[in-house]
Amino acid sequence: xxxxIPDFVPAIPEIFVLSMACLILVIDLFVKQENRFxxxxxxxxTLVVAAVLTLYVFxxxxxxxxxxxxxxxxxxxxxxxxxxxxxxxxxxxxxxxLIEQKxxxxxxxxLGLFGVLGMMIMVSAHSFLTVxxxxxxxxxxxxxxxxxxRDSIPASEAAMKYxxxxxxxxxxxxxxxxxxYGAAGxxxxxxxxxxxxxxxxxxxxxxxxxxxxxxxxxxxxxxxVPFHMWIPDVYHGAPTPVTLYLGTAPKIAxxxxxxxxxxxxxxxxxxxxxxxxxxxxxxxxxxxxxxxxAQTNLKRMLAYSTIAHxxxxxxxxxxxxSEGYSASMFYIIVYSLMSLGGFGMIILLSRTGFExxxxxxxxxxxxxxxxxxxxxxxxxxxxxxxxxxxxFYAKLSIIQSLISVEMVWLAVIAxxxxxxxxxxxLRIIKxxxxxKAIDTTPIHSNFDMRVVIxxxxxxxxxxxxxxxxxxxxxxxxx
Amino acid sequence: xxxxxxxxxxxxxxxxxGGILVLTASDDxxxxxxxxxxxxxxxxxxxxxxxxxxxxxTSTYQMQFTExxxxxxxxxxYYSLGVDGISxxxxxxxxxxxxxxxxxxxxxxxxxxxxxxxxxxxxxxxxIGVFSALDSxxxxxxxxxxxxxxxxxxxxxxxxxxVYATIKFFLYTFLGSVFMLIALIxxxxxxxxxxxxxxxxxxMSLNVQILIFLAFLIxxxxxxxxxxxHTWLPDAxxxxxxxxxxxxxxxxxxxxxxxxxxxxxxxxxxxxxxLDWLMITLSLIAIVYIAFVALVQKDMKKLIAYSSISxxxxxxxxFFIGFTILRNTGSPDGIAMGIEGALVQMISHGFISGxxxxxxxxxxxxxxxxxxxxxxxVVNTMPVFSAFLVLFAMANAGLPGTSGFVGEFMVILSAxxxxxxxxxxxxxxxxxxxxxxxxxxxxxxxGEVANENVAKLTDxxxxxxxxLGSLAAAVLLVGxxxxxxxxxxxxxVDHLVQQINATKL
Numbered sequence: 017x018x019x020x021i022p023d024f025v026p027a028i029p030e031i032f033v034l035s036m037a038c039l040i041l042v043i044d045l046f047v048k049q050e051n052r053f054x055x056x057x058x059x060x061x062t063l064v065v066a067a068v069l070t071l072y073v074f075x076x077x078x079x080x081x082x083x084x085x086x087x088x089x090x091x092x093x094x095x096x097x098x099x100x101x102x103x104x105x106x107x108x109x110x111x112x113x114l115i116e117q118k119x120x121x122x123x124x125x126x127l128g129l130f131g132v133l134g135m136m137i138m139v140s141a142h143s144f145l146t147v148x149x150x151x152x153x154x155x156x157x158x159x160x161x162x163x164x165x166r167d168s169i170p171a172s173e174a175a176m177k178y179x180x181x182x183x184x185x186x187x188x189x190x191x192x193x194x195x196x197y198g199a200a201g202x203x204x205x206x207x208x209x210x211x212x213x214x215x216x217x218x219x220x221x222x223x224x225x226x227x228x229x230x231x232x233x234x235x236x237x238x239x240x241v242p243f244h245m246w247i248p249d250v251y252h253g254a255p256t257p258v259t260l261y262l263g264t265a266p267k268i269a270x271x272x273x274x275x276x277x278x279x280x281x282x283x284x285x286x287x288x289x290x291x292x293x294x295x296x297x298x299x300x301x302x303x304x305x306x307x308x309x310a311q312t313n314l315k316r317m318l319a320y321s322t323i324a325h326x327x328x329x330x331x332x333x334x335x336x337x338s339e340g341y342s343a344s345m346f347y348i349i350v351y352s353l354m355s356l357g358g359f360g361m362i363i364l365l366s367r368t369g370f371e372x373x374x375x376x377x378x379x380x381x382x383x384x385x386x387x388x389x390x391x392x393x394x395x396x397x398x399x400x401x402x403x404x405x406x407x408f409y410a411k412l413s414i415i416q417s418l419i420s421v422e423m424v425w426l427a428v429i430a431x432x433x434x435x436x437x438x439x440x441x442l443r444i445i446k447x448x449x450x451x452k453a454i455d456t457t458p459i460h461s462n463f464d465m466r467v468v469i470x471x472x473x474x475x476x477x478x479x480x481x482x483x484x485x486x487x488x489x490x491x492x493x494x
Numbered sequence: 495x496x497x498x499x500x501x502x503x504x505x506x507x508x509x510x511x512g513g514i515l516v517l518t519a520s521d522d523x524x525x526x527x528x529x530x531x532x533x534x535x536x537x538x539x540x541x542x543x544x545x546x547x548x549x550x551x552t553s554t555y556q557m558q559f560t561e562x563x564x565x566x567x568x569x570x571x572y573y574s575l576g577v578d579g580i581s582x583x584x585x586x587x588x589x590x591x592x593x594x595x596x597x598x599x600x601x602x603x604x605x606x607x608x609x610x611x612x613x614x615x616x617x618x619x620x621x622i623g624v625f626s627a628l629d630s631x632x633x634x635x636x637x638x639x640x641x642x643x644x645x646x647x648x649x650x651x652x653x654x655x656x657v658y659a660t661i662k663f664f665l666y667t668f669l670g671s672v673f674m675l676i677a678l679i680x681x682x683x684x685x686x687x688x689x690x691x692x693x694x695x696x697x698m699s700l701n702v703q704i705l706i707f708l709a710f711l712i713x714x715x716x717x718x719x720x721x722x723x724h725t726w727l728p729d730a731x732x733x734x735x736x737x738x739x740x741x742x743x744x745x746x747x748x749x750x751x752x753x754x755x756x757x758x759x760x761x762x763x764x765x766x767x768x769l770d771w772l773m774i775t776l777s778l779i780a781i782v783y784i785a786f787v788a789l790v791q792k793d794m795k796k797l798i799a800y801s802s803i804s805x806x807x808x809x810x811x812x813f814f815i816g817f818t819i820l821r822n823t824g825s826p827d828g829i830a831m832g833i834e835g836a837l838v839q840m841i842s843h844g845f846i847s848g849x850x851x852x853x854x855x856x857x858x859x860x861x862x863x864x865x866x867x868x869x870x871x872v873v874n875t876m877p878v879f880s881a882f883l884v885l886f887a888m889a890n891a892g893l894p895g896t897s898g899f900v901g902e903f904m905v906i907l908s909a910x911x912x913x914x915x916x917x918x919x920x921x922x923x924x925x926x927x928x929x930x931x932x933x934x935x936x937x938x939x940x941g942e943v944a945n946e947n948v949a950k951l952t953d954x955x956x957x958x959x960x961x962l963g964s965l966a967a968a969v970l971l972v973g974x975x976x977x978x979x980x981x982x983x984x985x986x987v988d989h990l991v992q993q994i995n996a997t998k999l
Contacts, residue, residue, distance in 0.1 A: 386609070412675075438668055446661065
């Protein structure tokens with residue numbers, strides 16, 4: 017066999033993150049508890065350097081390497097940068113919580129970095145094998161992170177559920193991949209696309225089976241209805257920093273996975289998967305928004321809101337054109353930023369021995385601290401899609417992409433469900449502004465958390481006043 | 495001041511930035527500073543908007559004081575502003591009213607004063623933006639953004655049932671607007687631009703026009719509000735603090751009717767013509783039926799709220815009566831009069847309803863009751879106040895010499911050209927309007943002193959006198975000498991009449 021040394025350059029960021037994650041794992045063993053900050057700092061440094069490396073290897077061209085299994089293009093570079101950014105903020109928020117809950121261990125950061133590596137591989141995958149590899153690396157890190165609190169029963173339950181359902185989903189995905197591999201004789205996404213275009217849109221039974229399993233697997237990982245059951249329990253049961261981690265950057269990776277599989281690989285079958293995605297999207301928006309109304313726990317409510325947002329995301333992908341893809345990409349980045357702030361607020365209000373994860377814990381926040389209440393107000397209005405916040409433009413671009421392909425009816429359904437959605441976001445604002453505080457303990461937090469969460473909230477507002485840059489970035493990268 | 499000085503931008507951003515500044519004094523210890531600062535900002539904004547009137551060129555229908563900058567290049571959305579004779583008076587009404595809202599809340603609002611003042615200032619900027627936006631997406635963003643401060647105003651400083659009222663208000667208006675959003679995006683896909691003026695020239699088939707017209711109708715009808723989507727208004731009005739009621743009645747309702755003249759009529763003239771029966775019917779139901787509803791109210795604020803709905807029916811009637819005139823007489827004479835009458839009615843109703851709500855606010859601050867039954871013989875203890883209240887009530891009933899008369903008279907006159915029965919039904923408002931307003935006055939103001947609480951009332955102080963006196967002057971000025979207002983509108987209305995007579999099929 018003729019072995020060629022592959023071009024490592026496009027994968028330098030991945031190689032770096034892998035080495036650093038291993039290194040930090042070892043170093044952490046020798047760090048005393050009082051110096052644990054060092055592990056944290058090293059993890060943050062890893063993300064920063066990875067960002068620099070990603071920018072450094074960025075060429076503006078599509079570069080394939082490792083026998084075409086790995087691709088580095090505009091989309092992968094942009095998404096990776098956002099993954100680093102969001103994970104880094106997530107680590108920063110988590111530190112406050114972990115210290116307060118006497119839970120400040122290195123494992124959280126190490127697993128987090130391995131998860132980042134998994135996401136990076138998913139984002140850059142150009143073969144069924146790499147997609148699956150990245151996905152499993154991410155999922156396994158997430159299972160372990162959810163279970164990180166061994167003594168907490170809800171967390172163990174959540175981890176168990178997540179693991180079992182996640183394994184089924186991975187199985188589905190893998191099964192679909194293997195069927196398509198059987199039909200096409202290749203794992204390479206580009207070659208599968210050319211094989212399928214050779215079929216001229218005709219779909220035989222084998223391809224249909226493969227496609228259905230892949231879409232089901234994707235829907236599981238994204239958390240689209242009716243494959244959403246794990247989301248509320250896992251979001252609720254996991255320790256808040258883990259929920260924060262799992263509800264933000266992995267969504268971006270899941271979007272990338274959908275793009276790689278459906279667009280890079282299965283684009284010729286667009287007519288077939290389009291209908292499936294429409295059904296998933298409508299159900300997700302319906303169930304997500306309606307069930308969220310009944311929640312009293314903020315983490316659970318945000319979990320259902322995630323499901324609804326995923327529905328919106330799928331609407332953009334199903335259009336099957338680059339306008340829709342970039343709208344979805346914009347949507348998912350905006351969503352991650354909002355959800356980062358939302359879970360960040362829970363961490364901010366929590367303190368030793370107290371989780372502020374119930375909606376009533378936000379009562380009278382405007383009296384306790386008007387500034388934090390304002391940040392949360394911006395986040396909630398943004399999630400509801402009320403201008404001038406960033407969330408509105410995310411919805412705007414999705415609706416625009418729908419109307420440009422003459423799917424006005426779908427746009428009408430989407431906006432009707434976002435009105436239902438507005439209700440439960442308004443309820444949070446109502447709780448903060450119109451009700452008296454029960455708990456008047458002053459809110460303490462470290463300086464970096466205060467600054468970053470303020471920037472997080474203001475960015476949602478400021479980018480809402482000038483959303484052009486981020487939108488153009490998304491358009492340029494599809 | 496040079497011609498290309500961005501007056502409109504200044505009028506939008508001055509109150510918004512001022513509001514943010516006021517928020518920095520958010521501790522109630524600094525409330526006096528917040529009040530003074532708000533007053534300065536609101537007066538400054540009013541002064542900034544005056545050149546819009548003094549330098550206005552009445553000879554053209556073209557947009558004036560225009561500004562345009564690329565905002566969201568992806569969707570070709572521009573930050574483009576400009577005013578014509580229809581929007582300019584509304585902007586001045588907005589900046590004028592805000593000054594009085596700040597003064598009216600001076601002593602009354604003791605809880606979170608800075609946030610209260612800041613909400614109103616930010617809202618002022620957004621409202622001026624709505625009236626001056628020439629890009630439909632900019633319009634939409636500002637239109638929706640306005641809901642946020644209003645939501646907080648009703649919810650934080652409102653009455654007992656405020657949470658229900660404010661959520662209902664928000665969801666109703668949000669529901670209405672999203673259909674407009676879809677219509678706007680649809681037209682963007684047809685025309686490649688979000689500019690309202692480009693939409694005016696966009697050709698569309700009748701079916702498409704009807705769908706777009708209906709989408710606009712939902713958005714604007716909720717805001718106006720028209721029967722049967724008016725039910726949020728009495729709730730919101732009753733629960734809102736005085737300032738909130740004033741803004742709602744004086745400005746926010748005008749946005750709905752402004753939407754009809756800026757969007758529905760010129761963008762979908764053929765659909766407007768096809769569906770004018772619907773608009774006329776809804777307007778007449780509002781005028782007649784809602785007047786009856788107003789008659790039986792026990793709560794003063796509710797009564798004025800219903801009277802607002804009834805008066806806004808006149809505005810929509812004036813806008814849509816023109817098509818019947820054209821059909822029945824074959825000539826466009828009288829169309830312009832109906833529209834101008836409706837526009838005058840908008841301005842006049844802004845003054846009158848604002849003043850009425852402020853009057854109720856004056857009573858409420860003293861007695862903490864809005865029920866008519868709790869009052870009686872107020873004139874004995876508050877003579878000056880009663881004089882004002884009677885004046886505004888007369889204006890509300892459409893007494894000649896007050897601003898309320900001018901608009902109603904023009905609309906009825908125009909309706910007579912179209913159809914006797916429409917005019918007849920519309921004219922009944924002169925009776926019913928007088929009935930519910932004056933009956934309320936009789937029960938509240940006149941008669942014996944009803945109870946000892948009324949006996950303890952003190953007359954208005956200088957601050958309240960100034961507020962009510964200024965509004966009274968405005969009401970009388972427009973009533974006796976409406977010519978300057980009509981002159982400003984004239985070119986724009988003529989142009990609008992041309993637009994709605996030209997088919998776009």
